[in-house]
Amino acid sequence: MNANGAVALQLVQVRKSFGPVMALRSGSLTVCSGSIHALVGENGAGKSTLVKIVAGLYQRDGGDFLLHGESVDFSSTAASKDAGIAVIYQEPTLFPDLSVTENLFMGRQPVGAGRRIDRKAMHEEATALFSRLGVSLDPRRLAEGLSIADQQIIEIAKAISLDASVLIMDEPTAALSGVEVDRLFAVARSLRDEGRALVFISHRFEEVFDLCDTVTVMRDGEYVSTDAIAETTPAAIVSKMVGREVAELFPKTPATIGEPVLQVAGLESAGVFHDVSFEVRSGEIVALAGLVGAGRSEIARAVFGVDGYDAGTVTLNGTAVRPRSPRAAIRAGMGFVPEDRRQQGLVTEASVAHNVAAVIRTKLSRLGLITRSAENRAAGPWSGRLEVKTNALDMHATTMSGGNQQKVVIAKWLATDPSLLIIDEPTRGIDVGTKSEVHRLISELAGQGMAILMISSELPEVLGMADRVLVVCEGRITADIDRADATPESVMTAATNTIGAAS
Amino acid sequence: MSTTTLVEPSRRSAAQRAVSTILTSRESAIALVLVVVVLAATSQRSSFLFSSDSWRDLLLAPSILLLLAVGQAVVIITRSVDLSVGSTLALTAYLTGRLFVDNPGIPVVVVFLIGIAAGALLGLVNGLLVALGKVPALVITLGTMYIYRGIVLEWAGSDRINASDMPSGFLALGTKTILTIPVLTIIAVVVLVAVGYYLRTARGGRELYAIGSDPDAAHLYGLNVRKRVIGAFVLCGALAGLAGVVYAARYGTISSSAGTGIELQAVGAAVIGGVAIFGGSGTVWGAAIGAWLLITINRALPILGVQDFWQRAVVGALIIAAIVLDRVLAIRRSRKLIEARDDS
Numbered sequence: 001m002n003a004n005g006a007v008a009l010q011l012v013q014v015r016k017s018f019g020p021v022m023a024l025r026s027g028s029l030t031v032c033s034g035s036i037h038a039l040v041g042e043n044g045a046g047k048s049t050l051v052k053i054v055a056g057l058y059q060r061d062g063g064d065f066l067l068h069g070e071s072v073d074f075s076s077t078a079a080s081k082d083a084g085i086a087v088i089y090q091e092p093t094l095f096p097d098l099s100v101t102e103n104l105f106m107g108r109q110p111v112g113a114g115r116r117i118d119r120k121a122m123h124e125e126a127t128a129l130f131s132r133l134g135v136s137l138d139p140r141r142l143a144e145g146l147s148i149a150d151q152q153i154i155e156i157a158k159a160i161s162l163d164a165s166v167l168i169m170d171e172p173t174a175a176l177s178g179v180e181v182d183r184l185f186a187v188a189r190s191l192r193d194e195g196r197a198l199v200f201i202s203h204r205f206e207e208v209f210d211l212c213d214t215v216t217v218m219r220d221g222e223y224v225s226t227d228a229i230a231e232t233t234p235a236a237i238v239s240k241m242v243g244r245e246v247a248e249l250f251p252k253t254p255a256t257i258g259e260p261v262l263q264v265a266g267l268e269s270a271g272v273f274h275d276v277s278f279e280v281r282s283g284e285i286v287a288l289a290g291l292v293g294a295g296r297s298e299i300a301r302a303v304f305g306v307d308g309y310d311a312g313t314v315t316l317n318g319t320a321v322r323p324r325s326p327r328a329a330i331r332a333g334m335g336f337v338p339e340d341r342r343q344q345g346l347v348t349e350a351s352v353a354h355n356v357a358a359v360i361r362t363k364l365s366r367l368g369l370i371t372r373s374a375e376n377r378a379a380g381p382w383s384g385r386l387e388v389k390t391n392a393l394d395m396h397a398t399t400m401s402g403g404n405q406q407k408v409v410i411a412k413w414l415a416t417d418p419s420l421l422i423i424d425e426p427t428r429g430i431d432v433g434t435k436s437e438v439h440r441l442i443s444e445l446a447g448q449g450m451a452i453l454m455i456s457s458e459l460p461e462v463l464g465m466a467d468r469v470l471v472v473c474e475g476r477i478t479a480d481i482d483r484a485d486a487t488p489e490s491v492m493t494a495a496t497n498t499i500g501a502a503s
Numbered sequence: 504m505s506t507t508t509l510v511e512p513s514r515r516s517a518a519q520r521a522v523s524t525i526l527t528s529r530e531s532a533i534a535l536v537l538v539v540v541v542l543a544a545t546s547q548r549s550s551f552l553f554s555s556d557s558w559r560d561l562l563l564a565p566s567i568l569l570l571l572a573v574g575q576a577v578v579i580i581t582r583s584v585d586l587s588v589g590s591t592l593a594l595t596a597y598l599t600g601r602l603f604v605d606n607p608g609i610p611v612v613v614v615f616l617i618g619i620a621a622g623a624l625l626g627l628v629n630g631l632l633v634a635l636g637k638v639p640a641l642v643i644t645l646g647t648m649y650i651y652r653g654i655v656l657e658w659a660g661s662d663r664i665n666a667s668d669m670p671s672g673f674l675a676l677g678t679k680t681i682l683t684i685p686v687l688t689i690i691a692v693v694v695l696v697a698v699g700y701y702l703r704t705a706r707g708g709r710e711l712y713a714i715g716s717d718p719d720a721a722h723l724y725g726l727n728v729r730k731r732v733i734g735a736f737v738l739c740g741a742l743a744g745l746a747g748v749v750y751a752a753r754y755g756t757i758s759s760s761a762g763t764g765i766e767l768q769a770v771g772a773a774v775i776g777g778v779a780i781f782g783g784s785g786t787v788w789g790a791a792i793g794a795w796l797l798i799t800i801n802r803a804l805p806i807l808g809v810q811d812f813w814q815r816a817v818v819g820a821l822i823i824a825a826i827v828l829d830r831v832l833a834i835r836r837s838r839k840l841i842e843a844r845d846d847s
Contacts, residue, residue: 057723078725093723095716097783098709106713107726109706116704140520 007069008033008197009054009085009166013223014063016049023049027063028223029199029216031166036188036198038208038229041218042241042459042492047201050218051170055087056080067166086159090171090293092151096144101126103143104158129157133187149180156187167191168199171293173207185211203291203496205234217241235489242459242488252439252465253447255283261451262334262420264303267312272298273475276312280420285442285452287466289459290495295475296455297339300422303453304336305329317419335413337406339424339455403427406438414445421445424455439465459488471495529777530789537796544803551806559678559685565798566691567592567753569791570746571765572772573698574739576790579773580702581735582715582782583633583640588743588769590651591625592762595747597655600664600757603673611673615748622744623737625651630736634729648766652759659759666755677753687749694742699787711735715782771818772797775825796821 009031016024024046031037041047052058053065056074065072067083074080080087094103101122102109110125112118126139135153143154152172159167169188173181188211192198202208208215209229217224217240224240260279267276273295280286288296302309308324315321322328326336406426413421426442427435442465446452456462462469469486471479471494479494525531541561544551551557571588578585595618602614625647632643666674679686702708710731714721721728751757776793778785797818804814 055723076725077723078727081725089723093717093720095713095720095783097716097779098712102709102713107706107710107724109709111706115706117706117709 005032005034007031008067009199010064010066010069011050011054012064012066014050014053014065015061016053016058017061022221024053024060025221026223027053027218027221030226031197031199032214033165033197034192034195035213036192036200036211038212038215039199039201039218040203040205040208040215040237040241041224042457045218045241046221047218048170049221051087051168051199051201054080054085054166054168056085081162084163084165085168086155086162086164086166087168088152088155088159088170088172092148092155094143094146094151094154096142098143099139100137100141100143100146100154101139103154104129104139104161108162125161126157129161133157133160135183147180149184152184153187156184156191160191164196166197166199168201170201171203172200173202173204181207205237205496208237209234238489238492242492253443255443255447255449255467257284257467258282258449261317262303262453263313263315265313265315267299267302267309267314269298269302269307269309273302273472276477278470278477278480280451280453282419282449282451283446284467285446285454285465286468286470287462288453288455288470288472289457289462289466289491290472292457294472294495296472297424298475299472300336300424300453300455303329304334304422306336330416330418333417333419335416335418335421337409337413337421337423337426339428403435403438407441410438410441418450420451420453422453422455425457426454427456427458427461435461459491462486462491463488530786530792533776533789533792533796537792537799540796540800540803544806547808548806551803555683558683559680560802561799562688563685563753564802565795566685566687567746567749568765568768568772568794568798569691570694570742570749571769572776572790572794573695573787574742575766575769576773576776576778576785576787577698577702577711577735578640578739579770579778579780580715580782580785581711581732582718583732583735584644584770584780585626585629585640585736585739586644586766586770587625587629587648587651588739588746589762589764589766590648590655591622591740591743592747592750592765593655593757593759594625594651595621595744596750596757596761597659597664597747597759599748599751600668603669604664611670611676614673615745618748619741619744622747623741626737626740626743627733629740630733633736634732652763655759655761659757662759664751664757669751669755673752674755677755687753690745690749694745695787695791698738698742702787707731707734712783715779715784717783768797769794771822775821777825777829779829780826 007030009029011027011029014024014027015022016027027046027050029037029039029050039047039050049058053060054074056077056079059073059075067085072083074083095106098106101119104126105122109117110121112121123139130137130139130153133153133156135150137150137153143151146154156167172184185207188198188200200208200212212229214226214228215232215237216226217237219241227236258281261282262280264279265277268274276299278286288299290296298307301307302323303314305321305324305326305328313320314323316329316332316334319332321332321334329336410421410423423442427438439461442452442454454462454465456465463486466486467483469479469481469483469491470477471481471491473495479490481490481494541552545553552561571592575585575588598621599614599618602609602617629640629644629647632638632647633640636643676686681689702711710721710726713724713726714728714731718728747762750761754761772794773785773790774780774793775796776785776789776791778790800818800821801814804817809817
């Protein structure tokens, strides 16, 4: 073990909220020099927010943030970097048009006489860095076209050349194959032995237990526990991550499950998802569960025709749906409530009536013109049924709460009378009180015989709402779990299950 | 399989690298097209190249557009665009004339400096609006293009500055040559070399490329994006100001419509020269050769017997071909990447 055990980074009860949404209630983390500290938690537990506060990208609303024992306040990423903190994001942030070496040294290139960049010294240092990391990369090559693994190596090399004392890696292994993970871990261990403090965020427990010394668990934006790896088990960590009772009252009304409505067979998209087959029956709520980035939204987008796919078929009510055409999908009877409703689901500057009527405007138009009264006539009953709380249908969607916005988006699709509704993250960014209203609505729709395909990162929502849970892991469906058998443990295990064959 | 995604360092020597870079660069390709155009025109009419006047024109004609294209390239590299340079040119050209009319005996050097400073000031307005207002440069500079032009119209009215209003020493710059090379061309080339050197070897220059390549990454790197973008607009404005003074020296008459439409030629020159319209790549050398090619084609096509309509179409085709070529190459590269990742 390393003798160097001083506390390098310490966060105590750090808070951060975005508007009404509390992303981080009480984040605490203590990382020592010469150790690798794992930070684990479900999606939305607040890990990324915590990391972005350390990186200087967000400013905390409250709590203490100490670096090497001194209170710090970073107003920018540059300040955090100057203090010796390097963050490696899940998606490396490189300049594709510049060479590998320039990416390493951007903003702090070695300069010679007349402030002229010393390219020779720069290339030599880059070569030295790569040989120290034990990788062979052409320092003169453009960064464009490098694999994620190689891009991460560049980020790590950058951190080392900055002589960072604290190195944070946000899910660095998500896109790596087995050999690449081994290489990354070897580098991480050598950095630890040099006395640096590392924070490692991962969903893969075997990696956490293989690499790390200490583990901190977060849940719902709060600190839960910190344990030495030697004194805990994966099962104990999972139960701490899930933590709460699932019986948080999900108004799931029983529905008669009928004929298959959506049938997806052998759907394939190079580099995104592979061999995806499933079906959704009428009256059934099927949840696509899994980790962020596993490919759930991509599958839904391909089914709805927003993105194309390379192979496979999508069948709705027995007829094949033309790929790459949302119009065909809507005509066949699909509705799609996207994840980011502000950007993709709503015209926030337009009135409620306008939004609801948008999809059915061809039905409403007389001689190609749409009148406001026709829009209001069409929108009225739907908004009433969904209990959208707006004073008037003329109200702009932008001023409504997240829950009401979501209802407007759902209302928009109900007006097309779909047989299948795809909902991506139905309650993201919606306050707890309104969540259950959205849940009740989804449940009612299923009760009326609609087939629902729901994508959700929130485990309680998945377990509480779904008749069947399909778990997606790295672009493949790794489990098909019935409502009766679905437990937090079974879903999480399937979601973090890395298929050996994929690497 | 996975280890094959690693990219081995190249084992080639520095000289081999330099040769292959020159041979495969966009700049050489455009220079080659330029040589072909000149040779074709000369073969039709030998006086296109081999008379002292046309030799001078070949070098002198592109000098104004060259200055604008260099400034435009710097702005486009940062993922912006400056449409106001034509109006800036008109404003500083008229200012040059007025300075001579209102202050007889004013030194030429002072006029140059005032012209450059005035252009830089107009560029600063653009830069501040773009960097602080977070509004796309296309919209901002479209607005300032009309505003600056409006100022010239208001100021000049139907007034026109003639050659007789300006000192002969200043006008002589327009025709003077040193070793058969026109002075104005030398000024333009000195500017080109200075800016090219800055972009290649200074931290600030490299940061401009970084900002254009990925603005979000530039922010995460802790670069001062705002300062650099403003700087790029100031430089572009200053060069447009210099181009205005050069315009006055070369043509001798200045009306409020000077330089109308030249901003799009400057953008075209940069794009033809390989400056990516989405920023991050290309060089001012390419933009300069692009400017030279645009002007020379316009002079050569009539000699080759191409009609007026087709002359414009050729220029348009050249711009589209340059962009299509860039796009095709980019798509091919990214497809290769995806396949490589799936195989590993």
